[in-house]
Amino acid sequence: MPQPLATRAPAKINLTLHVLGRRADGYHELESLVVFAGTGDDLRLEPGGTLALAVTGPTALLAGSHADNLVMKAARLLAERVSGLKVGTFCLTKRLPVAAGIGGGSSDAAAALRLLGRLNSLPLSHPALREAARLTGADVPVCLEPRARMMRGAGEDLGPGLSLPRLFAVLVNPRVPVETPAVFKALGLQPGQGLPAAAHPVPEAPSPDALLALLKNTRNDLEPPALQIQPLIGEALGLLRATDGCRLVRMSGSGATVFGLYDDCDAAARAARQFRRLRPDWWVKATSLR
Ligand SMILES: C[C@@](CO)(OP(=O)(O)O)[C@H](O)COP(=O)(O)OP(=O)(O)OC[C@H]1O[C@@H](n2ccc(N)nc2=O)[C@H](O)[C@@H]1O
């Protein structure tokens, strides 16, 4: 019997997200410093038979139908490009909130491509794998090799892996989905129109303080339109900012998840406990980012 293959699908966090402009095809040119969390979904692949998916876990029911699952979309796109691709049954343990600005579905899709790559001896640099990632969604390429890097273009233009200090964070989501296309639409850019550019090159191996100083001079341009659509994001930002030891708060991606940064693991754990007392029904997670 072939051994099942397994991988983690970590949450993606946009520490910065500058929208440079809107292209003629409607997509937006981005510049984003992306990192990955210690928390995420889990994906297993049991090789053999036809392509199938089973989803369990606390947010399984929110992830939509199996046919529309991004795991299946990525696998189908790869199978269309690699003849005789060996497949099997994917078992997804879904824990991350859905439509939450932390790329859960994208990270699941990228995890599926990693596992199929392993099963079929395809390196992550294989053109079919890269193309399947890009066609699955704008955030999938950066999730293929989940490590800190700059992401540009619509998401396909990736910088080299960055050596960042580990950051200690609390992630908060009010458990309300926010749809990405609606947020980009609410930004209100016309094709060809841009926002003021503000390049933010990351120095080689910055200290935690240097990284924090850089983050304070940057933004998430999707925060204002997302706040218009879902005012609970403003509440999340305000409550998190007020937790003890919080150094910076910001929304990730198109929301609604927001993150707070703290000096160390204990401060983040304390803040998460403090926050849970205020909003016991929300998703609150202390984690590290890098
Ligand atoms: C905003 C970001 C930032 O990392 O994260 P999330 O909020 O999804 O986590 C991503 O760009 C989201 O990536 P992803 O969720 O994969 O986007 P897709 O499915 O490809 O596109 C959904 C829709 O978002 C808009 N879109 C997406 C990416 C982009 N650069 N410009 C866009 O205008 C388009 O309207 C598109 O139809």
Ligand SMILES: Nc1ncnc2c1ncn2[C@@H]1O[C@H](COP(=O)(O)OP(=O)(O)O)[C@@H](O)[C@H]1O
């Ligand atoms: N494996 C999956 N996990 C989560 N959402 C998925 C998945 N597959 C498909 N989707 C769909 O993709 C959309 C975006 O979900 P998600 O990736 O969680 O968003 P975000 O990138 O904003 O965190 C949702 O509307 C959801 O129905």
